[in-house]
Amino acid sequence: MTAGNAIRFDRVQLSLAGRSILNRVSFTIRAGEFIGILGPNGAGKTTLMRAVLGLLAPQHGKIEVFNQPAKRSQTAVGYMPQMRSTNAGLRLSGWDFVAGVVNGHRLGWPSHGPAARAEVERVLGLVGAQALARRPLSQLSGGERQRLLLAQALVGQPRILLLDEPLISLDPHHASAVVELVQGLQRQLAITVLFSAHELNPLLGALDRVLYLGCGEAALGTVEEVITGPVLSRLYGADIEVVRVNGRIFVMSGQHDLQGDAHRRESESRHALAGTHPAHV
Amino acid sequence: MFEYDFMRNAFAAASMVALVAGGVGYFLVLRSQTFAGHALAHIGFTGATGAALLGLSPLWGLVLMTLAGGVGMGLIGERLAQRDVTIGLVLALALGFGLLFLHFYTSAATQANALLFGNVLAVDVTTVWTLVGLGTLCLAALAVISRPLLFASLQPELAEAKGVSLRLYSVLFLAIVALATAECAQIVGVLLVFTLMVGPAAAAQRLTTRVGRGILLSAMLALLAAWLGLILAFYTDWPCSFWIAALSATIYSLSSLSSFRLWRRWSVMSES
Numbered sequence: 277m278t279a280g281n282a283i284r285f286d287r288v289q290l291s292l293a294g295r296s297i298l299n300r301v302s303f304t305i306r307a308g309e310f311i312g313i314l315g316p317n318g319a320g321k322t323t324l325m326r327a328v329l330g331l332l333a334p335q336h337g338k339i340e341v342f343n344q345p346a347k348r349s350q351t352a353v354g355y356m357p358q359m360r361s362t363n364a365g366l367r368l369s370g371w372d373f374v375a376g377v378v379n380g381h382r383l384g385w386p387s388h389g390p391a392a393r394a395e396v397e398r399v400l401g402l403v404g405a406q407a408l409a410r411r412p413l414s415q416l417s418g419g420e421r422q423r424l425l426l427a428q429a430l431v432g433q434p435r436i437l438l439l440d441e442p443l444i445s446l447d448p449h450h451a452s453a454v455v456e457l458v459q460g461l462q463r464q465l466a467i468t469v470l471f472s473a474h475e476l477n478p479l480l481g482a483l484d485r486v487l488y489l490g491c492g493e494a495a496l497g498t499v500e501e502v503i504t505g506p507v508l509s510r511l512y513g514a515d516i517e518v519v520r521v522n523g524r525i526f527v528m529s530g531q532h533d534l535q536g537d538a539h540r541r542e543s544e545s546r547h548a549l550a551g552t553h554p555a556h557v
Numbered sequence: 558m559f560e561y562d563f564m565r566n567a568f569a570a571a572s573m574v575a576l577v578a579g580g581v582g583y584f585l586v587l588r589s590q591t592f593a594g595h596a597l598a599h600i601g602f603t604g605a606t607g608a609a610l611l612g613l614s615p616l617w618g619l620v621l622m623t624l625a626g627g628v629g630m631g632l633i634g635e636r637l638a639q640r641d642v643t644i645g646l647v648l649a650l651a652l653g654f655g656l657l658f659l660h661f662y663t664s665a666a667t668q669a670n671a672l673l674f675g676n677v678l679a680v681d682v683t684t685v686w687t688l689v690g691l692g693t694l695c696l697a698a699l700a701v702i703s704r705p706l707l708f709a710s711l712q713p714e715l716a717e718a719k720g721v722s723l724r725l726y727s728v729l730f731l732a733i734v735a736l737a738t739a740e741c742a743q744i745v746g747v748l749l750v751f752t753l754m755v756g757p758a759a760a761a762q763r764l765t766t767r768v769g770r771g772i773l774l775s776a777m778l779a780l781l782a783a784w785l786g787l788i789l790a791f792y793t794d795w796p797c798s799f800w801i802a803a804l805s806a807t808i809y810s811l812s813s814l815s816s817f818r819l820w821r822r823w824s825v826m827s828e829s
Contacts, residue, residue: 329718349720357714366587366711369766373711376768380708381719385700386768412766428712 281343282307282436282468283328285494289336290320290327297323299492300337305470305485307342307435310462311496312479313472315489316512316534321472322358324489325438328470329355341436349381354434356425358441363413363421370409370416370424374400377428399427402461419450426457436468437461443473451478458482475535476503477524503527558791563678567787567797570680573692574740575753575783579776580699581737582758584730588710591755592644593630593731597738598750599648599655600626605672605742606658615672616687619747620739626651627735631728675746675798677787688740695736702729707768744783745798752798753779756805760812778808 283305290298297320305311313321326332327339330347339346341353366373378392388396400406405423413421422442429437439458443451455471459482462469473479476486476499486502488495490511495502502508503525508516512529519526527534558564585594604622605615630644659669671679680688699706708716709726717723741750757778761771782804790797 331717348718353718355715355718357712363711367762367766368587368711368768368771372766372768376707376711377715377719379704380712380716381705381721383701384704386704386707428715 280307281305282309282341283470284340284343285337286340287337288327288334288339290323290332290334292320292323292332296492298334298489298494301492301494302337303487303494303496305468305487305496307468308462308466309484310459310469310471310482311485311487312476312483313470313487313489314474314476314535317474319489319491319511321489322440325355325440325470325472328436328438329353351432352435354429354432354437356429356437356439356442358444359418359422359425364418366413368413370405370411370413371396371400373413373424374409374427374431377431395431399430402430402465403427403457418445419454422446422450422454423457426454426461430461433465434467437470439469439471441472441474443475443478448478455479455482476527477535480523480525499525558788563680564787564791566680566682566685567677568784569685570688571677571744571783571787572780573685573689574744575757575779576776577692577695577737578741578750578753579757579761579779580696580772581734582754582779583761583772583775584699584703584706584710585734586755586758586762587707588730590731590734591751592641594734594738594754595751596644596648596651597623597626597630597731597735598742598747600651601735601739601742602672602747603651603655603658605747606655606662606669609668610658610662615668616684616739616743619672619742620691620736623735623739624732625735627731627733627738628728631724631731671746672742673746673748674796675742675744675749677744677797678790680743684743688743691736692740695733695740698729698733702726702733706730745801749798749802752802752805753782756809757782760809763809763812764815782808 281304285301285303287300287302288298289296289300313324315321323332327334328341328346330350341350375388375392375396376386378388378395397406400409403423403426405420405427408416408420408423416424426439426442429439437458442454442458446454455478458469458471461467471479471483480499483499485496485498488502488508488511491513493511495507495511503518505516505518508518508527512534514529516534517528519528585591601619601623604618607622608618609615662668670676705716705721706726709721709723713723737754738750741753745752758775760778761775765771765774782801785804786797786801789795789800
């Protein structure tokens with residue numbers, strides 16, 4: 277587990293369409309860690325993951341993955357993008373959806389040999405989705421499709437998992453199931469996990485450290501080190517108060533719960549759940 | 558009916574085109590790019606009438622124009638190419654130009670009719686061989702790129718991260734669609750390309766959840782529509798394109814009904 281550094285950012289400057297996202301940010305994530313990536317909307321959580329994948333080159337500084345410069349087609353990194361609504365209507369079976377990823381970069385007809393089939397079964401087994409995989413995607417719930425996306429990310433035995441907002445649009449019950457599943461995989465496979473989310477509370481039991489992004493800066497540390505008034509005030513560029521209630525943490529600006537607000541804005545259209553109140557996060 | 562040369566040619570041409578349309582159509586429906594296919598056919602109309610005006614072969618005018626349109630759409634990028642308004646305006650403009658070319662091309666009436674609605678019974682041997690050549694090229698190209706194309710269609714962000722160029726496969730695929738569209742236009746005309754390329758493929762995706770079976774089934778259903786259409790046209794003397802359009806719609810409706818029943822049966826089983 278203490279196999280050194282998994283991801284290292286060295287004075288990294290990242291911009292997207294002329295807008296500065298990260299401003300000379302440095303941090304090191306150790307192999308085997310469970311990192312929760314948090315921050316307001318547009319803080320650069322997805323951009324950071326795309327940079328680790330080599331899809332976005334830094335304007336300055338360097339990004340290393342297992343001490344090698346980050347580049348495309350790294351087998352060491354598995355990636356679960358944010359769920360796309362376009363896949364929800366597909367009448368393809370879950371098995372075929374996952375199998376499409378196995379050797380997907382190679383030319384040829386999409387048939388699968390014994391090794392590829394075994395890989396599909398392996399990743400489906402890891403996320404407990406063998407039964408789901410027989411049904412078409414259009415008949416699965418959001419949480420069930422989420423499992424298949426996670427299975428896709430595990431194809432090729434990556435040593436780092438980048439999970440972009442897996443909890444979005446999931447109710448609290450399903451959200452905690454996903455966190456438990458990912459934590460189990462992290463331990464079982466001894467892999468590094470970067471898990472971005474709008475809210476800290478669902479991740480509290482699983483994460484080792486928090487990477488909090490905001491205002492072009494980043495703070496990496498334990499919850500006690502990072503989730504404090506002074507650190508978050510710097511990252512939000514506003515006066516922030518951190519309130520702890522019954523083991524839960526609320527990040528408040530004046531009277532507003534910022535993480536809950538961000539979550540509500542994000543999920544408003546998805547489910548008009550009564551009471552996505554701070555008490556439920 | 559096979560004692561007639563024109564029926565033999567028609568069957569040969571329709572069979573080749575149906576196989577291509579079914580295979581290409583499966584990916585077109587999967588990628589939600591059916592409207593792009595429709596637009597390419599309209600752009601092709603301009604190419605065909607323009608070529609006729611210049612005294613060249615309409616088929617090659619059609620092929621070149623759809624190919625240019627397909628590659629152009631791919632280069633512009635998926636997001637833009639999927640915008641209904643952009644595509645709609647481009648295809649309306651293309652049809653406008655097609656009409657202008659017809660206006661200058663005096664012996665236009667039958668030519669226009671054949672281009673718009675197809676005239677499979679008038680296909681000659683040379684055209685059959687051209688269609689077989691182009692069709693084989695289409696199927697071969699599709700077979701070569703189908704695996705990364707599927708990956709890029711199902712999970713673009715992940716595919717990109719694994720080194721699959723989304724732009725490249727978008728361009729290659731739309732070039733294949735362009736050729737397939739030009740082929741279809743020879744059988745059912747530019748206005749009815751949907752009947753061979755989208756109807757059977759959409760039905761296949763309702764009937765099976767597996768990729769390989771889906772592609773095969775799509776090709777078989779397109780073949781069924783083409784053959785039955787020809788047979789019905791022979792015995793009724795109604796236009797073949799009408800029959801293919803009617804059969805394509807029927808196949809799709811039946812597939813919707815049957816998948817609904819299967820789903821009901823499945824959900825009853827899982828509840829008990």
